[in-house]
Amino acid sequence: MGTEDTPGGKASPDSQDSRPSVFHNIKLFVLCHSLLQLAQLMISGYLKSSISTVEKRFGLSSQTSGLLASFNEVGNTALIVFVSYFGSRVHRPRMIGCGAVLVSLAGLLMTVPHFISEPYRYDHTSPEDMPQDFKASLCLPTTPTQTPAISNGSCSSYTEARHLTVVGILFLAQTLLGVGTVPIQPFGISYIDDFAHNSNSPLYLGILFALTITGPVTAYGLGSLMLRLYVDIDRMPEGGISLTTKDPRWVGAWWLGFLIAAGLVALAATPYFFFPREMPKEKHELHFRRKFSAIASSAVSKGRKPPSERSPGESPEKQDGLAQVAPDLTVIQFIKVFPRVLLRTLRHPIFLLVVLAQVCTSSLVAGLTIFLPKFLERQFSVTASYANLLIGSISGPMAILGMVAGGVLVKCLHLGPMRCSILCLLGALFSLLLGLPLFFMGCSTHQIAGILHQPGTQPGPGLFPGCMEPCSCASDDFNPVCDPSTHVEYITPCHAGCASRVVQETLDKSQVFYTNCSCVVGGGPVPAGSCDSACSHLVLPFMFLVGLGATVACVTNTPSFMLILRGVKKEDKTLAVGIQFMLLRVLAWIPSPVIHGSAIDTTCVHWAQRCGRRAVCRYYDHDLFRNRFIGLQSFFKTGTLVCFALVLAVLRQQDKEAGTKATACSSGPEQQLLMSGPEKKPEDSRV
Numbered sequence: 001m002g003t004e005d006t007p008g009g010k011a012s013p014d015s016q017d018s019r020p021s022v023f024h025n026i027k028l029f030v031l032c033h034s035l036l037q038l039a040q041l042m043i044s045g046y047l048k049s050s051i052s053t054v055e056k057r058f059g060l061s062s063q064t065s066g067l068l069a070s071f072n073e074v075g076n077t078a079l080i081v082f083v084s085y086f087g088s089r090v091h092r093p094r095m096i097g098c099g100a101v102l103v104s105l106a107g108l109l110m111t112v113p114h115f116i117s118e119p120y121r122y123d124h125t126s127p128e129d130m131p132q133d134f135k136a137s138l139c140l141p142t143t144p145t146q147t148p149a150i151s152n153g154s155c156s157s158y159t160e161a162r163h164l165t166v167v168g169i170l171f172l173a174q175t176l177l178g179v180g181t182v183p184i185q186p187f188g189i190s191y192i193d194d195f196a197h198n199s200n201s202p203l204y205l206g207i208l209f210a211l212t213i214t215g216p217v218t219a220y221g222l223g224s225l226m227l228r229l230y231v232d233i234d235r236m237p238e239g240g241i242s243l244t245t246k247d248p249r250w251v252g253a254w255w256l257g258f259l260i261a262a263g264l265v266a267l268a269a270t271p272y273f274f275f276p277r278e279m280p281k282e283k284h285e286l287h288f289r290r291k292f293s294a295i296a297s298s299a300v301s302k303g304r305k306p307p308s309e310r311s312p313g314e315s316p317e318k319q320d321g322l323a324q325v326a327p328d329l330t331v332i333q334f335i336k337v338f339p340r341v342l343l344r345t346l347r348h349p350i351f352l353l354v355v356l357a358q359v360c361t362s363s364l365v366a367g368l369t370i371f372l373p374k375f376l377e378r379q380f381s382v383t384a385s386y387a388n389l390l391i392g393s394i395s396g397p398m399a400i401l402g403m404v405a406g407g408v409l410v411k412c413l414h415l416g417p418m419r420c421s422i423l424c425l426l427g428a429l430f431s432l433l434l435g436l437p438l439f440f441m442g443c444s445t446h447q448i449a450g451i452l453h454q455p456g457t458q459p460g461p462g463l464f465p466g467c468m469e470p471c472s473c474a475s476d477d478f479n480p481v482c483d484p485s486t487h488v489e490y491i492t493p494c495h496a497g498c499a500s501r502v503v504q505e506t507l508d509k510s511q512v513f514y515t516n517c518s519c520v521v522g523g524g525p526v527p528a529g530s531c532d533s534a535c536s537h538l539v540l541p542f543m544f545l546v547g548l549g550a551t552v553a554c555v556t557n558t559p560s561f562m563l564i565l566r567g568v569k570k571e572d573k574t575l576a577v578g579i580q581f582m583l584l585r586v587l588a589w590i591p592s593p594v595i596h597g598s599a600i601d602t603t604c605v606h607w608a609q610r611c612g613r614r615a616v617c618r619y620y621d622h623d624l625f626r627n628r629f630i631g632l633q634s635f636f637k638t639g640t641l642v643c644f645a646l647v648l649a650v651l652r653q654q655d656k657e658a659g660t661k662a663t664a665c666s667s668g669p670e671q672q673l674l675m676s677g678p679e680k681k682p683e684d685s686r687v
Contacts, residue, residue, distance in 0.1 A: 024279045026196050030204045033188040034211035036100055036268040041215025043107045043261035049223025049388045050254040052374040057251050059615030066597030069370045070590045071171050075178035077585040092187040097272030100265055102180030107262030109173035113166040114255040119232050122249040137479040139471035139494045195279050213400055220392030227252030227385040242512050245383045248530050345576050349650050354563045355580050357643035362588035364636040367596035375629055378620055379442050381533035390543050398547035402554030410558050420559035421648040428641040431553040434545055438630045441542045443535040445622045448489045451606050467519035468497045476609045482531035483520050489531045599628045
């Protein structure tokens, strides 16, 4: 007999005996929930590690990929407020399990585009019955209409419909992923807090956050491993492929990581269907109602009536606390009450300013986590796998270190609101200063024959050197080669005037060279692939500065949360946290990736064309890319700094006003209260 079958939904002794005793252990729940959140954050963060690969595979712009990455927040935002305040009416472990199953299904749905799409062809000019990079990219005296006919032969209404279907499936999967994550964290935290011993609850939550925060780092590590494998590893073409991971046309097995992560989430979701709706209080037989009664009696002893005993004629301001009235509201009543309490909460200056500061920080993090791998690939000529490895091993752990350091400082130094605001201000200032050298750590785009460095300019036959006039080169082909003597890149061997191809076999890989090139001094040979960046040696110092900036920025995480909790009334704290996360999603996590993607698209100098439409960008103006990407980061850091400076100013003004009132007061009890204030402050300001 389940706990929901007993009166009031409580777990009777008989029902507890009929269930496996192992699932009545809060420690096991903490372990399971830590593993589930780690897997869930891994599947949520995996797309960020493979976003540039998805762009190349399906011909997406950075703006579209940014919208795709942020779309999981749409479903999450629409439901998070209702789930937070009506969750006590449902079987929380089962709701967590159902949400996790939905997350797993969304992860599987993300892999569907790979299986319904045709095998990836990195050479669109070769006929399908010929090996890729066979002869079509070479300078051959053919008629001008032959090659375009081959490259445009796949353009049909069926092809376009399939492309739209693939993109639609990706967006649907991201939406379901956001919906599935809604009950996992709030229900898990509340369940642990309800049934863990009061002294153990902070420890359990600390373990939970410590384990789950490694989820995004694990996602980048998984992306680093998967992107080393070829995308069609399950259907390799006959004769293999001649690409290496450094080739700009390389597409890794992005879909394989979603399969692995979805399987892990499904495994982690299984135990939740066996946990009871309620379990005995750890080390005690107290249930949640006894705990609530103790709080209510404590409130009565302090001269305040518990919510259940307040008369209807009392002030609405006292009854509007959603943390107190939400369990008794219907959905319609909740919708009516919510705007009024929302406006009242937003009128708190400290709350509003700190949330705006966190919006700026979250906007920075959203853009950085999604597009930093792409930035590293373009600026420093590193592979997608190596870029993910750097992020997962350097910036991720350093950000975790900053969060831990912030919590330790608040706990050990007993920081009050004023000192917390100073700590936040210093963290934002040093983060901004550490980001300034990043503007100068990079190189300009190397010379690319025939491509003008102006956004929106498309290459045409008249822009290429006269050395390739005898050749019939497809304008939409892409098979770059590099002249190492002049560091000039050609978008195909045909545009370099190369008439022959040589494959040099080695023990572990094969290297392709092109010879008899009329546009190259000496005729070649020239290796296949793009020219390496002259700034490749700066990638490690760049990542060290990014990681150091992330460390000092994340130090502000815990003190800023404390400022929010101290900036609102006690009865509005639960609502304030819910509003905070809702605003962060609406103002930061949803629009920021689109803003960053749009800014990156404006730096493109050569777009690929697919069936007459603009597809993925092949070449960027590196200086413009770096200045706009780092410039957006500096803009959001400046916003964070300004908001925390205003928070400090408001707190000082409030202290002055409090000091003026204290001077005017002459009663003995009030003087004693003021004298005892500093002694209680360290205890009250603990988080």
